[in-house]
Amino acid sequence: MLNQDAKLNQKLLQPDVEQEPLRFGFGRGLVLAGRGDKNVVVLCADLTDSTKVSDFKKEFPERFIEAGIAEQNMASLAAGLAAVGKVPFITSYAMFSPGRNWEQIRTTICYNDVNVKIAGSHAGVSVGPDGATHQATEDIAITRVIPNMTVITPCDSIEAEKATLLAARIRGPVYFRLAREKTPIITTKDSPFEIGKANVLREGKDVVIIACGPLVYNSLLAAEELSKEGIEVAVINNHTIKPMDETTIARFAEQTGAVVTVEEHQISGGMGSAVAEILARNHPVPMEFVGVHDRFGESGEPNELIEHFGMGVKDITEAVKKVISRK
Amino acid sequence: MHLFDEQIKKLEDFANQIRQDVINMLLEAKSGHSAGPLGMADVFTVLYLTDAIKQDPKNPNWEERDRIVLSNGHICPVMYAAMAHAGYFPKEELMTLRKYGSRLQGHPHREKLPGLEISSGPLGSGLSQAAGMAYGFKLDKNQARLPMRQVVCLMGDGELDCGQVWEAVMWAGKNKLDNLTAIIDRNNIQIDGFTEDVMPLEPLRKKFESFGWSVLEIDGHNIKEIYDAIFEARAIFEKPVMIIAHTIPGKGVDFMEFDFTWHGKPPNAEEGKKALDELRSLGGKITSENQ
Numbered sequence: 001m002l003n004q005d006a007k008l009n010q011k012l013l014q015p016d017v018e019q020e021p022l023r024f025g026f027g028r029g030l031v032l033a034g035r036g037d038k039n040v041v042v043l044c045a046d047l048t049d050s051t052k053v054s055d056f057k058k059e060f061p062e063r064f065i066e067a068g069i070a071e072q073n074m075a076s077l078a079a080g081l082a083a084v085g086k087v088p089f090i091t092s093y094a095m096f097s098p099g100r101n102w103e104q105i106r107t108t109i110c111y112n113d114v115n116v117k118i119a120g121s122h123a124g125v126s127v128g129p130d131g132a133t134h135q136a137t138e139d140i141a142i143t144r145v146i147p148n149m150t151v152i153t154p155c156d157s158i159e160a161e162k163a164t165l166l167a168a169r170i171r172g173p174v175y176f177r178l179a180r181e182k183t184p185i186i187t188t189k190d191s192p193f194e195i196g197k198a199n200v201l202r203e204g205k206d207v208v209i210i211a212c213g214p215l216v217y218n219s220l221l222a223a224e225e226l227s228k229e230g231i232e233v234a235v236i237n238n239h240t241i242k243p244m245d246e247t248t249i250a251r252f253a254e255q256t257g258a259v260v261t262v263e264e265h266q267i268s269g270g271m272g273s274a275v276a277e278i279l280a281r282n283h284p285v286p287m288e289f290v291g292v293h294d295r296f297g298e299s300g301e302p303n304e305l306i307e308h309f310g311m312g313v314k315d316i317t318e319a320v321k322k323v324i325s326r327k
Numbered sequence: 328m329h330l331f332d333e334q335i336k337k338l339e340d341f342a343n344q345i346r347q348d349v350i351n352m353l354l355e356a357k358s359g360h361s362a363g364p365l366g367m368a369d370v371f372t373v374l375y376l377t378d379a380i381k382q383d384p385k386n387p388n389w390e391e392r393d394r395i396v397l398s399n400g401h402i403c404p405v406m407y408a409a410m411a412h413a414g415y416f417p418k419e420e421l422m423t424l425r426k427y428g429s430r431l432q433g434h435p436h437r438e439k440l441p442g443l444e445i446s447s448g449p450l451g452s453g454l455s456q457a458a459g460m461a462y463g464f465k466l467d468k469n470q471a472r473l474p475m476r477q478v479v480c481l482m483g484d485g486e487l488d489c490g491q492v493w494e495a496v497m498w499a500g501k502n503k504l505d506n507l508t509a510i511i512d513r514n515n516i517q518i519d520g521f522t523e524d525v526m527p528l529e530p531l532r533k534k535f536e537s538f539g540w541s542v543l544e545i546d547g548h549n550i551k552e553i554y555d556a557i558f559e560a561r562a563i564f565e566k567p568v569m570i571i572a573h574t575i576p577g578k579g580v581d582f583m584e585f586d587f588t589w590h591g592k593p594p595n596a597e598e599g600k601k602a603l604d605e606l607r608s609l610g611g612k613i614t615s616e617n618q
Binding site: 041062063065067068070072073075076077078079080081082083084085086088103104107108111112113 | 394396436437438444445446447448449452455456457458459460461462463464466467490491494495497498
């Protein structure tokens with residue numbers, strides 16, 4: 001049963017649910033952040049349109065900084081700008097930032113503990129036809145491991161907008177993960193969104209699915225199907241991977257006694273691993289992990305790739321049944 | 328804006344004292360880098376003990392200060408020594424270098440010691456951060472709130488191997504950051520050998536000029552030349568300025584000079600004594616210190 005307090009999209013489970021890429025919400029959030037704080041500046045690495053920072057550039061041309069195809073320099077420029085009071089957002093595809101410029105993010109941003117926001121778009125295999133070179137499936141692992149970093153994975157464009165605005169307001173380095181393709185709108189403007197607070201989207205007593213990013217949608221569909229078979233599954237939108245909401249996660253693990261994590265990311269080091277780290281200490285229960293299993297992506301249509309790599313609705317329902325059998 | 332002869336003499340004595348501090352610190356720490364810190368003692372003397380850089384050691388976060396950004400963090404012993412003499416922290420603290428609980432980390436950590444603008448160690452990223460700061464000040468200037476602040480970035484020549492340096496050089500040239508000055512310690516050595524053997528860098532002047540920088544070349548051990556170059560760099564409009572400071576690695580200690588094997592190691596007790604004897608005798612000009 002859907003949690004009414006989550007104030008989800010009324011059309012969520014209908015075939016004509018609205019769809020929009022996460023990066024569009026990011027673009028809108030950036031303009032709002034720019035209006036709210038004159039110190040917000042945006043750096044881009046030759047991808048202004050596809051990361052959707054074009055609207056910010058249009059409204060605040062003097063605060064838009066083109067770094068060229070030089071992500072390492074971009075990260076450290078931002079560290080310098082932050083050191084003199086600016087609130088820089090660095091934007092590129094996740095594969096290049098935080099991929100290529102990881103050490104600069106680690107040392108010049110996080111070790112310095114300066115106020116830089118890192119937006120990585122085109123995350124996951126759903127990038128589609130561009131193929132594995134452009135499909136970041138390691139970004140959560142490499143960002144959550146760095147001290148001082150906050151890591152956020154919005155589930156839809158509305159959450160991406162909220163995450164962008166909130167990132168501008170909190171102090172310190174933040175990484176947030178965006179996707180290229182249109183994905184279903186799950187939440188509404190009225191849905192709660194607080195960094196570090198997981199949202200319970202669906203109640204259920206048998207299993208809890210802890211999901212993040214656009215795959216929250218597949219998780220909800222899987223829960224609906226399982227409900228028809230008499231299996232009641234709770235679904236949590238675990239949008240903040242660091243600092244993670246240990247309380248909610250441990251409580252649901254205890255209530256249901258079985259956990260399935262769902263993410264469009266490598267199983268090793270990702271959101272599911274972080275959940276396992278928490279539960280191993282607090283409340284160990286059987287777990288199954290839905291995600292990419294130690295492989296690179298490939299070209300294809302987003303939906304067929306999600307199925308191919310084992311993150312479709314059917315894969316999630318199977319994982320739920322498997323974890324129940326291990327209870 | 329002008330140094331008189333007696334001031335220069337005094338600053339040279341300071342530089343000599345800083346070299347002795349560096350040797351003493353390395354002896355105590357039993358690890359660290361010798362050649363670079365000794366070679367840059369004169370430059371750091373000018374940066375911290377003259378009026379070349381706007382700063383207030385008693386108020387290290389003064390908003391109107393210029394920014395000294397150390398990119399090649401491994402030469403930090405010379406920076407720490409100069410900062411102590413300038414009054415940023417007590418000189419006794421110099422002997423805690425690299426020890427547990429010390430504010431003087433083996434490579435500088437901004438959050439440990441007030442007065443440090445960045446943490447550094449991994450080479451090649453200081454110039455980018457300095458360029459970001461300089462650009463930030465330009466944005467502030469449009470808001471006409473504070474006077475223009477200068478950003479001075481200290482770099483090694485070995486780190487010019489890093490691609491990121493050239494990304495920053497290109498970007499700063501494009502953006503005409505005339506409030507950015509970089510000083511390269513052109514000592515021709517790095518860990519594996521001479522820079523031109525490891526990775527040829529020349530012609531450096533032409534390289535920077537072609538990226539839209541103005542280039543000054545100086546004797547990096549001549550106090551007056553260093554001082555004048557920093558002021559000249561401030562006066563150059565519409566271009567960032569690269570000061571190539573030609574230096575002798577290990578300067579002041581005969582057996583270390585020009586020897587790349589001294590890049591990354593400290594002297595042992597015997598070598599340290601020999602080094603201090605030479606520095607205290609001003610290269611043999613006085614003998615009383617040796618007796």
